[in-house]
Amino acid sequence: MEEYGFSGIVISLQFKNNIIREYITCSIDSGDGRFSSLCTIVYALNQMTSRRILWRDLLTFKYNVNGSWIIGGDFNAITSYDEKIGGVPVSDADIEDFQSFITISQLLHIRSIGCYFTWNNKQDVETRIWSRLDRCLVNEDWIHLYTTSQVEYLLPSCSDNSPALLIIEDDDDIEGKGLFKFFNMWVKHPDFISTVKSIWEQNIEGYKMYSFHSKLKKLKHALKELNKKHFMNINEQVLRSKDDLADIQRLLSEDLFNLGLIVREKECIKKYDRLLDCESSYKQKANISWSLERDKGSKFFYSIMKKKRHLNRILTLYTESGTRISDRSGIITKIVDYYKKLLGNSVSTT
The missing domain is CATH 3.60.10.10 (Endonuclease/exonuclease/phosphatase)
Known part of the structure; x- marks a missing residue:
């Protein structure tokens, strides 16, 4: 050593x-x-x-x-x-x-x-x-x-x-906000419709486009809360739900026509299927095809998602003259200047 x-x-x-x-x-x-x-x-x-x-x-x-x-x-x-x-x-x-x-x-x-x-x-x-x-x-x-x-x-x-x-x-x-992405699994949650309705029925003063934009911003925060409350640690929820279903089915195998166990089995199957659908939505988030089902929901799976989520960050930039910029303030200034030059300056309409 x-x-x-x-x-x-x-x-x-x-x-x-x-x-x-x-x-x-x-x-x-x-x-x-x-x-x-x-x-x-x-x-x-x-x-x-x-x-x-x-x-x-x-x-x-x-x-x-x-x-x-x-x-x-x-x-x-x-x-x-x-x-x-x-x-x-x-x-x-x-x-x-x-x-x-x-x-x-x-x-x-x-x-x-x-x-x-x-x-x-x-x-x-x-x-x-x-x-x-x-x-x-x-x-x-x-x-x-x-x-x-x-x-x-x-x-x-x-x-x-x-x-x-x-x-x-x-x-x-790192400054800035992450991109908002809609997940199909939210639609199947019983609170989804009421969440959207509570935001969309609000009365917001101003132009129609301003009202529409404001409601979308409020809805984004509401859906993020819905996701945080019901869909965090989804892999652990799937495993617990699978174990619950297995416990019920073991009891049912010893009491084949027990009405209470049959009802609970149906509830467990419904919950387990819903959570599996939610877990598959992370495939949508990762935007990747998996050849092995065992990878879904694993630590490796979530590493892929995190890696893809940060691909849009710019750590190094080269100018037209070939100058290399690596400090964040310099990169931001260069990008802003580029789009100012591209879009032009504002002019008075009076």
Whole structure:
């Protein structure tokens, strides 16, 4: 174990002797205690057999990780055909093998900007190869702790690979309101109609469009309260409802024509079906297709939702002249100036 410290960051490196590995892991902790994570740097070999050993080792390591973890570097593999131009075509087996590793490990790509192709062989036009070999993957704990993070792949300069700049913003410092999204599950709740009616029947003075806009704003807050009151921790509600139904059916199996148990079974089935419908609405929220039903409602599932919810945040901006802006005030000023220039200035109508 060796430790290095700089700029308030402490890095602990763990080395294993007499073993040739394609990755190295370190622990990174900030001096102010606001950041702490395991970080694994990968440099995969060219042979698929060697990479399979690497995938296996990383999976074994992942199952022993408690806390946030980021893994990045040159994986020497791609996830789709559009991640390579030139050279010998990549085989289906290579792509499927890497995709399978990412799926099984339940690691997520963090948002990336900058150079799409992170590697090239620096050769002439006829033999030039471009490929996206570098990437950063994170576990669900990273998503929950450091949602507002991204990796920027910079210009490669003299290297074959683009350097990766990891940017992590503090969620507490992010200003602005989240987008409002309507969920179909609300419509099936018995309080939905009365909630909408109570808002829509209010008398609001002013122009029709002002009245319409005001009611929509009030309805948004009312529906958020409805969601908070009845649909929070939906996965736990589904599990409890399933257990309640199983308990009733066990009792009913010993008393087949018990009227009270039959009525309670119907009520439990109705509640369980309703909660399952609500849970499936989170699929709508995540906007993702799930191949495995066991993922629905899991911690990994909610990590996907949180990751997608923050994709619209801008952490880095380049001006027309190529100047890089990363401070929040500068980004806001540049965006406002752009739209002022685009939309023009207000003029007097008198």
